[in-house]
Amino acid sequence: MTILLDKESKVLSSLSNSPKSLSELAEELGAGFSKTTVHRLISSLAKDGKVVSSGAGRSAKYEVTNLGRLFNPLVPEEYFRKGQDDRQALTSLNFDLLDTFRSHDLFSQEEMRTLVERQREFEERWKGLSPVLRQKEMERLAIDLSWKSSQIEGNTYTLLQTESLFKEEKRAKGKIKEEAVMLLNHQAAMDYILNKPGYFGELTVKKILEIHRFLTKGLGIPNKVRSGRIGITGTNYKPLSNTHQIQKTLQDVCDLINTKRNVLEKALIALLFIAYIQPFEDGNKRTARILCNALLLANKYCPISFRTVDPEDYRYVTLLFYEQNSISSFKKMFMEQFEFSTANYF
Known part of the structure; x- marks a missing residue:
């Protein structure tokens, strides 16, 4: 096979x-x-x-076809042996991909059986926890998520330094202020979605902007859909540059997510497409990771910390989707992280 x-x-x-x-x-x-x-x-x-x-x-x-691209089981280590300018890659957003996502299940039956089993195990443990323990575990996951999401973006705080920042308001020596701000912004964004249970049951562009505002506060990043071209290091893929087109595609993604019945597909699509569209000047992948968790939590699913993801691996599987529209490696990472979270929290 x-x-x-x-x-x-x-x-x-x-x-x-x-x-x-x-x-x-x-x-x-x-x-x-x-x-x-x-x-x-x-x-x-x-x-x-x-x-x-x-x-x-x-x-x-x-x-x-787009379906062939989507489920092509490419291996990042093999694909990225070629340099940026030697790879035969897609260089612009594939609008037709949304229809492919809309009309096909993203997880196989076997994959869904595994994920549903992990979710049920989480639900059983959740029922047995007191409100105090539930809150403590959610705080622990939020620290891990904030640390890892920031690390993926180049933040140099360690996990223990992040915990000290959150619990003792203690900034690490030798670190720039912006690193602490990035971490605290993650904390604020997580507090926001946890204090509004069910709010993200339906996704809108306005809600995406709200999450982005929390994550970019104090970092000099405009909280609005961008205009003009941006480049992405390591790839010749160029995101959309027209503001109206970006807004329209963002709305189309919200509509797609809202029509999907599978909660894990909703979360996976948000994680992929917010990064793929790059609607903001910065903070796109951070917004995608928090939105992914907002969708899971709104539907009473276990959130994902991404704690064991290697930042370089995360970048590779993301670029692979940009350049070839293949979700196989990204989906594998998503599944591994969901299973890790259901096994290690609560």
Whole structure:
């Protein structure tokens, strides 16, 4: 099964660069990819809606669909062996991707069984906790989340220094003021969503802006949808630059999240798309992580601290989605962190 997935991924990756005939695919992929093998793989992928063809006979060309991109099991370590300018990557936002998210389940049945089981275990433990212990555990998770979310953005506070800042208002020596402000802003944002249970049951652009305002207070970042171009280090992907287009896409994402019934899909979409759209000059991924938790908490799901995520790995799986629209690695990280949180808090 692993070998088959690896071969399918190589076919999808090749077609994501440009449409190709069976002969062209076999020639490009080389050893292990005879014309017969490629034909069998293409037939399977076409049946699943992951590739489509144009033309007939030997002149037929095949290209990857949005569904094929979405579930292409790319491995970040392999993908990023090539440099930024050598990768055949998407360089602009794929508007059609929203329809693909809308019409397909993001988790397999097996994945959902695992996640639902973890959620039920959390619910059982939650019922047995006193209000005091619930609050203490939520505070612990909020400290871990604030520390890790800030670390992903380059903050150098340690977890213990973050705890001292929150509990004793003690700023770490040798750290700049902005690092403490970033952490305290996370605390304020978490307090806000915890004090408004159910408020994020339905997502709006206004609510996204509210979270962004908490996270960027005192950091000189405008709390409004940006205008103009921005670049992202490490990738040639360029987010939207037109304010009206950004606002419209942000609203479309809210509509998508609100129509999804699966709470974990809601959280995953928020985590991915707020970063993908980059609606603000800064603070986008921080906003995405807090919104992800706001959606989980509003629906009585276990929040996620991201405590064991490696910041570099987080950046790689995020860039992989920007450049190839593949969610496989990002989803794996999301699932691992949800399972970690359900096992280690409450």
